[in-house]
Amino acid sequence: MxxxxxxxxxxxxxxxxxxxxxxxxxxxxxxxxxxxxxxxxxxxxxxxxxxxxxxxxxxxxxxxxxxxxxxxxxxxxxxxxxxxxxxxxxxxxxxxxxxxxxxxxxxxxxxxxxxxxxxxxxxxxxAGGALETGDVAVAKGDVHLTDSTAGVLDIDEAADFPETGVLLDVRAPERYRGDVEPLDPIAGHIPGAVNLPTLAHVAPDGRLRGADELRETFAAVGVRPGVPTAAYCGSGITAAHTALALEEAGIDAQVFPGSWSEWSNTRGRPVARGILPAGDVVTP
Missing domain, CATH: 3.40.250.10 (Rhodanese-like domain)
Structure with missing residues (x-):
């Protein structure tokens, strides 16, 4: 579905x-x-x-x-x-x-x-849909949510992930390479991560690309059904979008929600720079 x-x-x-x-x-x-x-x-x-x-x-x-x-x-x-x-x-x-x-x-x-x-x-x-203005007041709901850690990586699991699967860095290429870092204290990427910006999955009209096109894009970086796959971004927002695209492509994926903002603020974590997953690694 x-x-x-x-x-x-x-x-x-x-x-x-x-x-x-x-x-x-x-x-x-x-x-x-x-x-x-x-x-x-x-x-x-x-x-x-x-x-x-x-x-x-x-x-x-x-x-x-x-x-x-x-x-x-x-x-x-x-x-x-x-x-x-x-x-x-x-x-x-x-x-x-x-x-x-x-x-x-x-x-x-x-x-x-x-x-x-x-x-x-x-x-x-x-499509001609109507809009309304102002706030909407609704009656309090009674939903019961299930606590689950499925599909979530912690920082140590993210560090080890490239050894057994594909870890996707879904930020803009210049942030992945370490050319710039507008938000976090250190520029670069997690060693072993592959860059695939999440907006590659979005068509010009703002809709998600079709499943076949998504699978082709993911396959180009080694992501296929059955290959362990995880995603991270700057702070866990755009990684969720890539997770959605992966689901639509029929590929199970995990997310490192702390993402680069957690990694770059954790002392002793190695940082890779450059266009290659291994990159030039430094330990700040």
């Missing part, structure tokens, strides 16, 4: 009168507070989700910039969004589904039937 839903499929789901919960997960690095944009216009009935405050935990720098929230905190947030057991949840954003994928990854692992609106807000508007 696909973890994506098209605009037409979403309209069909809404028309059935089933329990559909829409989550507006607008967030981006340059504008992390998406509520002002949400208030100016969102899908009818959508509840705003605060990625920094609800899809992440607070922690020390060595925990990374967006640690995974405890299941109790995520469940409280999900109930605030009005989620009930058995609901179908659809998450969307306005940045090529990168932020929505974070909600998908967390909720999917917790046992929720959750999809991502393919193409996000742009696809909805392009």
């Amino acid at each position: 696909s973890h994506l839903v098209s605009v037409s499929e979403l309209n069909e789901l809404i028309s059935t009168g089933a329990g559909i919960r829409l989550l507006d997960v607008r967030w981006r690095l340059d504008r992390p507070e998406g509520r002002p944009d949400y208030l100016e216009g969102h899908l009818p009935g959508a509840v705003y989700v605060d990625l920094d405050g609800e899809l992440s935990a607070k922690g020390r720098p060595e925990h990374g910039r967006h640690p995974v929230p405890p299941i109790e905190a995520l469940e409280r947030a999900a109930r605030r969004w009005g989620l009930r057991d058995g609901d179908v949840v659809v998450a969307y954003d306005d940045v090529k589904s990168v932020a929505a994928a974070r909600a998908w990854w967390l909720l999917h692992r917790a046992g929720v039937d959750v999809r991502v609106l393919d193409g996000g807000l742009g696809a909805w508007v392009a």
